[in-house]
Amino acid sequence: MCLTLVLAWAAMAWAAQPIKIGVVDVQQVLNQSQRGQAVKQKLEQDRIGRQKELDARQQELVKLQAEYEKQAPVLSEQAKREKKEAVERRFRDARRVAEDANRDFEKKVREAEMETTREIFAVIQEYGKDQGFGLVLERSSIIFSAPTVDVTADIIKRYDGKGAK
Numbered sequence: 019m020c021l022t023l024v025l026a027w028a029a030m031a032w033a034a035q036p037i038k039i040g041v042v043d044v045q046q047v048l049n050q051s052q053r054g055q056a057v058k059q060k061l062e063q064d065r066i067g068r069q070k071e072l073d074a075r076q077q078e079l080v081k082l083q084a085e086y087e088k089q090a091p092v093l094s095e096q097a098k099r100e101k102k103e104a105v106e107r108r109f110r111d112a113r114r115v116a117e118d119a120n121r122d123f124e125k126k127v128r129e130a131e132m133e134t135t136r137e138i139f140a141v142i143q144e145y146g147k148d149q150g151f152g153l154v155l156e157r158s159s160i161i162f163s164a165p166t167v168d169v170t171a172d173i174i175k176r177y178d179g180k181g182a183k
Contacts, residue, residue: 037152042171
């Protein structure tokens, strides 16, 4: 009888152990970590380079259009029509190139975000195991958490530390 009481008491005490819970803001890790900022900066440089190329094409098209308008009064109807079609074709081609470039860039951004998020999740899992957490939640999926359970700063440090190695 005594043994049963001791075992029951031990089971209740074990069940009453609090679970260590942490909360992390993954978006904040992306925005504030050195590694996340480096990825964003690289993407921004790529975007600027692509935009310069598209702007150069646009200026070329504006010159071509101005040339056409200047020559139009002295051209025959057929020559006007041919030149106008050529200009319109170049505008359509430029629009397609711009759309393709935007789609490619958006894809590159999504892939970079997915890869970075995957790396951050791996760091969070490792941190949770190392620190004895029973549960680590993403801030965007919870309504309220006390500031004391926020581990975002620790995750940022650990994530940036992984990049230095």
